[in-house]
Amino acid sequence: MELTKFLAFLAVVLPVAYGAPAPVANSLHPSILSAMKRDLGLDAKDATARVARENSFANVIEQLQTSTGDAFAGAWVAEDGNTLNVGITDEALAAEVTAAGATPAVMANSLSKLQEAKNALDNQDISKTQALDSNAADDSGVAAYYVDVQTNKLVLEALADSTAHAESLAAKVGLSASEFEVRTVDAMPTTFATVIGGDAYIIDNVARCSVGFSVQGGFVSAGHCGTQGSRAYTSGGASLGTFSGSVFPGSADMSYISTVSGTTLRGQIDGYGGGNIGVSGSTVAGTGSSICRSGSTSGVHCGTVGSLGATVNYAEGRVTGLTQTSVCAEPGDSGGSFYAGSQAQGVTSGGSGDCTYGGTTYFQPVNEILSTYGLSLITS
Numbered sequence: 001m002e003l004t005k006f007l008a009f010l011a012v013v014l015p016v017a018y019g020a021p022a023p024v025a026n027s028l029h030p031s032i033l034s035a036m037k038r039d040l041g042l043d044a045k046d047a048t049a050r051v052a053r054e055n056s057f058a059n060v061i062e063q064l065q066t067s068t069g070d071a072f073a074g075a076w077v078a079e080d081g082n083t084l085n086v087g088i089t090d091e092a093l094a095a096e097v098t099a100a101g102a103t104p105a106v107m108a109n110s111l112s113k114l115q116e117a118k119n120a121l122d123n124q125d126i127s128k129t130q131a132l133d134s135n136a137a138d139d140s141g142v143a144a145y146y147v148d149v150q151t152n153k154l155v156l157e158a159l160a161d162s163t164a165h166a167e168s169l170a171a172k173v174g175l176s177a178s179e180f181e182v183r184t185v186d187a188m189p190t191t192f193a194t195v196i197g198g199d200a201y202i203i204d205n206v207a208r209c210s211v212g213f214s215v216q217g218g219f220v221s222a223g224h225c226g227t228q229g230s231r232a233y234t235s236g237g238a239s240l241g242t243f244s245g246s247v248f249p250g251s252a253d254m255s256y257i258s259t260v261s262g263t264t265l266r267g268q269i270d271g272y273g274g275g276n277i278g279v280s281g282s283t284v285a286g287t288g289s290s291i292c293r294s295g296s297t298s299g300v301h302c303g304t305v306g307s308l309g310a311t312v313n314y315a316e317g318r319v320t321g322l323t324q325t326s327v328c329a330e331p332g333d334s335g336g337s338f339y340a341g342s343q344a345q346g347v348t349s350g351g352s353g354d355c356t357y358g359g360t361t362y363f364q365p366v367n368e369i370l371s372t373y374g375l376s377l378i379t380s
Helices: 002-010 029-041 044-069 089-100 111-121 160-172 365-371
Strands: 074-078 084-088 103-108 141-150 153-159 178-183 202-203 207-209 214-216 217-223 233-234 239-247 254-259 290-293 300-312 316-324 337-340 343-354 358-365
Touching: 002 074, 002 337, 029 044, 029 290, 029 300, 044 074, 044 084, 044 239, 044 290, 044 337, 084 089, 089 103, 111 141, 111 153, 111 300, 153 160, 160 178, 217 233, 239 365, 254 365, 290 343, 300 343, 300 358, 316 343, 316 365, 343 365, 358 365
Parallel strands: 084 103, 153 178
Antiparallel strands: 074 084, 141 153, 141 300, 202 207, 202 233, 214 217, 217 254, 233 239, 239 254, 290 300, 290 337, 300 316, 316 358, 337 343, 343 358
């Protein structure tokens, strides 16, 4: 009974065919509306309309990325949520972008060019001193790097005393001064695990994380929450399951926990005081889209998507392929659900800041977890 209540309260839903377009919800859960009003300043009508627009934008982005080919320079939703901008390197394609319902922006660099530079950086030892393990913690002072489609540059975030090092790394992968930007940050990112007990689930009786999404046979969460073979328990100490797979650091921050027999898995997100939230799909939200997060420490908070495919340098090592957001998070929120309207997005990885002063949080895209472990998500 405790297991049933536990996962009914915390677990989440995704579509079985997560690559297919999902229907747009005509209304949003009260918990989402409340968080979007607090964090984005949107009333119920505007929030519902924005999420519907952003869901349709995702289809347009996919269409134009295919049709414009190597000239595609990325896409982003304007700050007001009303306009989809699509970058192209060939002005002759502007009419095609307009016809699809987006606003064209002629850029100097294609998305593929900047992504290739980022991938090259992923394969470099970025530390100031030689390290034997390319994923090990280093003294680079570079917090993260990612392609910023709005500025059409590779952005490197670095501590104040490491900006020159960041510039040298960009030059090392062949970027000119106009093709990258170094932004100063106050602190290095950290994961959001904690060693105190509480709700959500407990790992090996020493750490707490949050459930991400329900799958057939268990649930998914963050990789840094536990290693393969680690045991998961309810907050009351009952056995919940075992980590059947885990990746962290390196190419992902993801895990799959297979639950014990008799566990009831429901396709819902914890709304923290506003009832559980159903999820109807996993269409990927584009840059600039609104997005929310649910976690066992700070509850529900919202913000916008910053960049896709970011590389983050945690103390434990470098992690590639994360999505950057302006949503806050705190220790214990790790592994929890990221979602855009009714569309599931990923599991909380880490970041900087907190929910008192704000911050930056990264998540592991959920579709990659599903494909890696061959999982099917439970839908409501």
